[in-house]
Amino acid sequence: MNFKRSDFPEGFDFGVATSAYQIEGSDFGGCGRSQWDDFAATPGNVVRGEDGGVACDHYHQWEGDLDLIKAGGFDSYRFSTSWARVMPEGRGAVNQEGLDYYERIVDGLLERGIKPNVSLYHWELPSALLDQGGWRNGDIANWFADFTEVVMGRIGDRVHAAATFNEPWCVTWLSHFLGQHAPGVKDIRAAARAMHHVLVAHGKSVQAMRGLGMDNVGVVLNFEYSQPVDDTPEAIESAHLFDGIYNRWFLGGVFNQAYPEDVLVGLEPHLPKNYQDDFPTIAEKVDFLGVNYYTRSIISPDGTDQFPAHKTVEGPLDKTSMGWEIYPDGLHHFLTWADREYTKGLPIYITENGMASYDTVDENGVIDDEPRINFLNQHMDAVKQAIAEGVPVKGYYAWSLLDNYEWAVGYEKRFGLVHVDFDSLERTPKNSYLQLQKALS
Structure with a gap:
């Protein structure tokens, strides 16, 4: 790596990130069925029909995975909770095994001196709620607030930071207009309503966490x-x-209590009546913004x-194995x-940044992922530049700790700093992990 910890301000957090469905194994611990189980079971949606039933078996192997975070020298771990694991039907009965599991994760992190950073929702909508319209149903904002209270009522007193949602664009437009992720809908009215209801749910979740006395609450x-x-006008x-x-x-929505006029030209006819009345809820004060960045289009x-x-x-630029262009200037732009224009001095964290690469294990057990090392170096340069220009960037989380279930492309795309053999589930640190370990020592 061409950077080291001392190149960044004191207190800057270096972390790694994962998400529940991608690593835990939804077959275990009384987890309920989610829309991703349904989506993956539908022919043609996911490469080879693969699902997250076992994933990386983090549900059972979490202690060794937390040891990898500790050994890597990382300050913080960003993980997500599964709504379906905690409340299998989405409402009502709570699966105590699920709550106990997330409590073990939080306490295990604290025992290792690692800051727990939790995202409440990373796309795992319980199937029972999808049956009731999912994100198209305005009642979901209150359902999500109830879920927030259940989870944070158990672990909220010990987490360092908490985000309501991970990537609302993926939850809504990608999944309800483009149809590429669960629930696989291609409908502009569904997309518009989901885009609004997710933000209302965000605001109500913030209110629920404030009611529990929590701070350091934000959105990713x-x-x-x-x-x-x-350069044509069109x-x-x-x-x-x-x-x-x-x-x-x-x-x-979150910071200005307004949607962009050019987008409203197409979406306003499909939004709920009197949607503007929800802006005070959507704009509940947050303590940080999480920025996930990968590419340009x-x-x-x-x-x-x-x-x-x-x-x-x-x-024309170099691409990752996902086919995404490598464009670090975009990260500097967004920070x-x-x-x-929006956050005006609020702390910003890069909550995801990384690349899928063609990683292979050689005969000596070495995984030389030089393209990922170069990617990280280029994007950390962009972060340093933004900090030098006065942007209050407070941390950087690499995506991802582990190779994992990469949604609609199954297990064939590898984003991890640590290689996972999906047959044996053996973990092997890649060179990128080892180089980050040296940089952070």
Whole structure:
């Protein structure tokens, strides 16, 4: 690595991140069925029909995984809770095994001197709630607040930081308009309502955590840099609209009590009546913004007059094994832009950043993932630049600790600092992990 801990301000948190469905194993511990179990069971949705039933078996192997975090020299661990594990039907009865499990994780982290950073929702909607409309149903905001109270009533007194949602764009637009993630819907009205209801649920979850006396509460948004395919007015307008749907909608709701006008042109007819009345709830004060960043998209008009009337085209830069362009300047852009236009001095954490690479174990058991090391170096340079320009960036979490279940592409894309053999479940630190270990020592 071309950086070391002393290059960053005192107290800067270095961490790793995971999510529940991707590593735990939903077959274990009384976990209820989630929309991802249903989505994966539907032919054609997921590569090879793979699901998170076993995943990395973190449910049973969590102690060794926390030891890896400790040995790597990381300060903090960002994990998520599964709604279906804690409340198998989404409402009502609580699975005490699920609560006990998350308490073990939190206490295990504290025993190792690692700060627990929890995200309440990383896409695991209980199937029973999907049956009632899921994120299309406005009642879900209160259901999510109830879930928040159950989980944080048990562990909220010991977590260092708590986020309501991970990546609302994925929860809503990707999953309800593009149909690429669970529940696999392609419907503009469903998408618009989900985009609003998720933010109302965010606000009510913040209220619930405040009611429990919690601080250091925030939200994790994902960002994607949009570059017009050329300098024509049509391409520039298309890229701006992509930015509005992906980036400005969620920031605008949480921090400005307003949705972007260019996006409302297409979505306002589909929003709930009197949606504006929910903005005071959506804009409940938060203590930090989490920024997830991976790539940029090249945007072109799609030649139609149907909103949003744009498409993504292939760009010229080096790509990860996901086919995502490597564009570290985008991270610098979002850190400086969000601070200037929305958060205005609020602490910002990079809560996810990393790459899927073509990782293989050689005959000596070594995993030389030089592309990931280069990726991390380039993006840490962008972070250092933003800090030098006065942006209050307080931490960086690499995605991910482990190779894991990568949603619709199953187990074939590897984002981990630690290699997982999905047959034996053996963990092997990659060179990127070992180099970060040296940088943070």
